[in-house]
Amino acid sequence: MADPRQRVIIKVFRKYSHSLGPESLEFLEEILERHEIPDEDAEFSIEWIAKEYNKQDDAQMKVSLDVLQRAEAVDPDSHLHFIDAFDMPLWHWSHERSTFERAGGPLTISGSADSQIMAMRNRLNVIRQTVLRNDHFSPSTLPSRDRERLLTLRSTKQLLGRSKERFLLFGMLSHNKEGKLCLEDQDGSVELDFSLLDQPSEGLFTEGCFALVEGDYTEDATLSVIAVGHPPCESRESARSIYGHIDFLGKGATTLLEESTQLAARVRLDIPDLHHPDTLRGLRKMFDHCMENSFIPRVMVLCGNFSRRGLLQADSREARQFQDHLDSLADLIAAYPLITRTTHFVFVPGPLDIAVNSALPRWPLMSSFVARLKSRIPKVHFGTNPCRIKFFEQEIVIFRENLMARMLRNLVGVKPNVHTDDLKRYLVQSVLDQSHLVPLTTSIQPILSDFDHALRLYPLPTAVVLADKYDRYQMTYEGCHVFNPGSFVGNSFTFSAYTPSRRESEEW
Known part of the structure; x- marks a missing residue:
């Protein structure tokens, strides 16, 4: 009699009108065992293999072991997706169901007053539900001494009439009409007094960020702050264990079998300035280095600014120069046929490249300027800012903004x-x-x-590229690898290479 796993395998393939011989059944069982797929997730993963089998041209009703083995050895490009900000579905947080719900109706560039309010509520609620799930804030059902040290979140409406009491609040830092710094939540706001606070916890606190604030409520209706900190970060694994069935990117949920697949690939990132006379020389040197070492990256990302000034501020001569630089870049890439045939090129605009759209997310480079790039490079993608790359279970966010300077200006x-x-x-x-x-x-x-969710980092991505003109850096925080490749010109033509199988970046 077949064991439970065999019955699951047979059931899934029978759904697609396929029958399995002993060798094919044994091979599928071995796959589940090799990737350590638990029994409760076996059907989900076998479903994925069955779909891959059906994609093969010579797939037969009687499952062929050779075709099945080929289906398991998937083509990496079929699992490589480039996701623009305007293509990501919007998921609202639902208090009633305590989960995410997909928004109905079309999303618009103009938005509405309601969508502006909903965007900020979603920011608050996404973080709040992770805070309440954190061990420091979530009460245990078992009696324990630790319950005495449990931190209880309160709302601003609970402050009324309770002066000289201590409260822990969660909300957004903002300024009121009088220019006073306040903490604002879904029920109201309270003015903050930082005079007794020596030093906040680690992090940058800006107007618009959400913070946990502990303090004493005074008779003057202010909160005398004694501690302030950022909300605790929830790991990608924890979030996906709860919301793994939700397709946040619009490219289908990822199976556990896909997550266990590790393929060697490289994503290279640069911030070139095409107006700089040395840029093309540096790129040619980089391509030569790839050819000499017989290593062709699967994806190469070039981040702007590609223009020196916003195109609306540029005169006709500067616009013509911009066109010429992009055309020269297309000719340069096409001069390396192996790279041109193999590598996906992604162009992400910088703050100056799309002058007609200063709001985020930003549109891709204007189509009128990239005709030669499209004609000469078969695998070229013009992404929004930000955009995302999905490679099997890996999610890489690419964001081109001088973020460090902007954050420091608004502390x-x-x-x-x-x-x-x-x-x-x-x-x-x-x-x-x-x-x-x-x-x-x-x-x-x-x-x-309507597209604020495209800037959301929940669940945590696998990697985040904060492409900034600030100094280069790389670090991993809560399992998410974050790095800044820095400027390509003026830094000996260096760039960063991200290896998905190791979840690490390195400077080149």
């Missing part, structure tokens, strides 16, 4: 006095703790409200 409360290395770490922690690429108010950085 509020007690400002850290730290060294450069600490600033890099604080920036990474702040962005990931906030689950958002731009934890600022929309008055500081305009965002298309």
